[in-house]
Amino acid sequence: MTEQHNPSTDVSTTSGGQQLETFPDPGVPEHKLRMADKDPKAAKRAERQTVVLFVISIIGTIGMMVAYFAIRPDGTTVGTRNANLALGLGLFFALMGIGLAAVHWAKTLMSDHEHVDERHDVRGTDEVRAAAIAELKAGAEDSGIARRPVLKGAVVTALALFPLTIAVPLISSVGGDWDISKFKHTIWRKGTRLAIDPNGRLIKAADVTIGSVVHVIPDVPEEERRSHEWITEKAKAVVLIVRLDPADLKESEERKSWSHDGIVAYSKICTHVGCPVALYEQQTHHLLCPCHQSTFDVADGAKVVFGPAKRPLPQLPIAVDDEGYLIAQDDFDEPVGPSYWGRLK
Structure with missing residues (x-):
């Protein structure tokens, strides 16, 4: 005796043309009043x-x-x-x-x-x-x-x-300050000493050991730190310095003078959307942005090795003064942070 099934109420699953299972359509459950x-x-x-x-x-x-x-x-x-x-x-x-x-x-x-609505053509009658x-x-x-x-x-x-x-x-914001030239430069100048963020203590090259990481800001007078403009300028100028074995550094000819005995300094501002890049992995020399996982190789010019960032972190050229303190040779060689209109590189 062959069992008959109503195709409108039964649902079957097939694989390679072979019927595997048939079960009744449960339909719409009974409506309950709220x-x-x-x-x-x-x-x-x-x-x-x-x-x-x-x-x-x-x-x-x-x-x-x-x-x-x-x-x-x-x-x-x-x-x-x-x-x-x-x-x-x-x-x-x-x-x-x-x-x-x-x-x-x-x-x-x-x-x-x-x-329950039956499927129909996109354009109905x-x-x-x-x-x-x-x-x-x-x-x-x-x-x-x-x-x-x-x-x-x-x-x-x-x-x-x-x-x-x-x-x-x-x-x-219409009519506000749209001067994008402010994005191109920071308050780093030739001879500006590097200071630890946030206490402002100056840094000697001898104090930085191999594998250590230091968060750095420019050393500016106390009265300047109390000004309204300081937070904005500091946000652009934050730097992270790392000391590596000089043998591990891969430096181009024009940048060999930008480091000091394995100490390199890079902007902390991610070139993707501007998050602070601050997670350092000593064995691989990689810097990680915690926001979107952009990863930069400190040993190789802070080039991007993973993630959505498209440009390396800008490098701050550094040197040592007569007293052994780390100083900036100049400002960053390019604008820090993400892209913006009018930026050529």
Whole structure:
């Protein structure tokens, strides 16, 4: 006796033309009513909760706008941190409110009936297109937004205000300082001594042992470190020095005078997107950027050996003064950091 199967309800798996298994199509599970579907008070409560979440987004957007204009970076670490924290919190609540409100709305108030649509050609007939429009209207009706004016007002206001978090900073930057020549140079000068970051202690070549790594900044007067411009200038000038066995160095002829007894100095700013490159592997002489894993070979001109970076780290030519302190011979030979418009190399 041969068992008959209904092809519309059975699903089979085949391999090489051979049927392996047949099982019944479970179909769409039985729909279960939610609390808001059965209790008008629960529906009203869910609506109020959704409105509150949209209001949180509105407050977050307004808060970010206030913070953008009222809490400006003053050039100090604390001031910059506070300004970024205020902007970040405002943007967080603006996005979080919209996201949570949309999810809560969909889970508690919008229609949750499952529908099965058969696949069809990309361009449907006029009747199908008309039916799709009708379905969209029915979906809008199911969302209940038409009969919930407070919810409608909250969602419209939140969505209308949120773009300000992006537009205002962009618009306010128009007419600002777009002098890209500032990117081409740092405060390193001929004779500037190398100092340990952040305490500012000067470095003698004899203090740097083979395999050691030191994070370096320019030695500048104390009053300059207290200026508003110091953080910006320091961010461009940060350097990492490494001492290798001179026999391990692969130096081109024009750069052999840029190192001192195996000590080389390179910019800490990754040439990919500007993250701090600071993870050194002594055995391979590789420097790793923790953000996107760009890897540079310190023994071979800090060339890229792995990752998305496209250019080697700029090298700072160094020497030793009469007192044995490490000094810069000049500024970097090229702009530090990622690419930008107008950059030729």
